[in-house]
Amino acid sequence: MTDNQKWETFLNELRAIDSGAYAPPPPPLKGDEDQEKSSPTGTQETENDISSAERSYINKLLGTKLVETKESDIELLRSDPSNPLHSVKSFKELSIDAPLLKGISAMGFYNPSKIQEKALPYLIGENCCNMIAQSQSGTGKTATFLLAMLSRVDVSLSKCQCLCMAPTRELAVQIANVGRQMAQFIEGLHIGLAVRDETPDVDADNYVKSHILIGTPGTVAAWMRGTGRFRIDRTALKMFVLDEADIMMEEDGFLHISRRIVNHLPPNCQLLLFSATYDEDVLDFAHSIIPNPVEFRVRRNQLTLTNIKQFYILSPSSDVRYARLAEIYGSFHVGQAIIFCATRREAKWLERRMTADGHKVKMLSGDLDVHERETVISQFRSADFRVLITTNLCSRGLDVPQVNLVINWRLPLNRQGAVDCETYLHRIGRSGRFGKGGLAINFAGPEDEPLLQQLENHFDITIPLLTEEALSEL
Incomplete structure (x- = not known):
């Protein structure tokens, strides 16, 4: 097979892939005697059938801030030990032009986050480096690479100079929108999209004229190849960003595509x-x-664990868990709460039961389309309802300061059946945001006690039983 035939086969694979405030306190919960006995039984699919790319987009929706909480440390692993460490404490210390600084300020950002203060000096200025950066949603990584791209662009050259690739169209659109906000005072700069059904502004040779392109793998690869209607002039590219690399490198996802694109830079x-x-x-x-x-x-x-009180409650059945939930709500004021369930069936059952008892609750799961999820998240941020019932779909990235209670209806498990410590940390981290105090309560049956011990050993903590005395002190 010739190189052209291999590339056409590759493009066909791509086309197949790319065709993708304060509210009044809630009423007390009713006891079991007032509720029809209907509990979630049997098994149902979990959120594992949600694609990694889709989950990534939800995480970004949940975490819209560009600056992280000050609870993470940055570790620098340098390939060149002689390269001196340096960081910045304000954006003004960087070689950023005034219009871009004005755009950042207009968005309400004056000081860099942890990763920004460490990484940006290596991305902006004369001695720019290649970079591998690990960061969770909400750590400011989007702003980091957007600032770097915006600083490298020569507006007088109507060519694509910086290219960012994200796993989904929705992610690409969101990144582009943030970039446009940052660049609002940079005269003549254009940020375009390289996604399916997008018609870019091109020159006489069909080369895209946008200075910065944010796109998805299939469209980016097709435009890089340049055999269709639109082309990217590879010779003008100064910077390439691969966002959500953990998704891009999956063997059944975008690994092959990502490698091919990088090889053509x-x-x-x-x-x-x-x-x-x-x-x-x-x-x-x-x-x-x-x-x-x-x-x-x-x-x-x-x-992140020290400002969150953690307890467990022994509860062998769903009805017992619901009764204990009623006691919790009757014991102290709950601002907003997130309840994590194991399956959609379990989440739906709990949503119906709490709604029947007069609570303003909504469920977020993989059954909802992107627009419906966006609506639920927006309403929760605005405190239109008080309790969000969900699965692991939003265990990361949710920055809602009013959340002071997280309930693990069931502990998170990995594929081996052991407790998933990382997911647990992200779940309980939904309370206690920005250094505020929070409460995490874990419902556990007798069979779950070994899982609790695994958590205690992993984090070197003690998770006590929630007694009536402890509940009265909350």
Whole structure:
């Protein structure tokens, strides 16, 4: 098979893939005697059938802030030990033009987040480096690479100079919108989209004229190849960003596509890779495509646990759990709460039961389309309802300061049946945001006690039983 035939086969694969405030306190919960005995039984699919790309978009919807909480430390892993460490404490310390600084300020951002203060000096200025950066949603990574791209653009050259690739159309649109806000005072700068059904502004040779393009793998690869209606002039590219690299590198996802695109970049193009995780597979992939990178790792310390009181309640059945939930609501004021269930069936059952008892609750699960999810998240942020019932779909990224209670209706498990400590940390971290106090309550049956012990051993903590005395002191 010739190279052209291989590329056409590759493009056909791509086309198949790319065709994708304060509210009044709630009423007390009614006891079981007032409720029809209907509990969730049997099994039903979990959120595992939601694609990683889709889950990533939900995480971004949940975490709209560009600046992280000050509970994460940044670890620098440099390929060149002689390269001196340096950081900045304000955006003004960077070589950023006044119009871009004005745009950042207009968005309400004056000081960089942890990852921004460490990473931006290596991305902006004369000595720019390739970079591998691990950061969770909400740590400011989107702003980091957007600032870097906006700082590299020569507005007088109507060519695509910076290219960012994201796993879904929705993510690409969101990134582009943030970039346009930042660039609102930069005269003549244009940020375009390389997504399906998009018609870009092109020159006489069909080269895209947008200075910055944010796109999805299939469309980006097709435009890079340049055999269709639209083309990207690869020779003008100064920077390429691969966002959500943990998704891009999945064997059944975008790994093949991402590698092909990187291989067609000019040799002097700066490469940035951001990932939500930093396991060995991601690292191997990153090092295989990015030469001599500076590496950053967001090291979430356990201070996120110290301002959150954690308890467990022994509850062998769903009805017992609901009765205990009633006691919790009757004992102290709940601002807003998130309840994590294991399955959609369980979440739907709980939503129906709480709604029947007069509570303003809504459910967020993979059954909803993107627009419906956006609506639910927006309403929860605005405190239109008090309790969000969900699955692991929103265990990360939700920044709602009013949330002071997280309930694990069931503890999160990994595929091996052990407790998922990382997901647990992200779940309870939905309370206690920005250093505020929070409460995490874990419902557990007798069979779950080994799981609680696993959590205690992993985090070197003690999770006590929630007694009546402890409940009265909350």
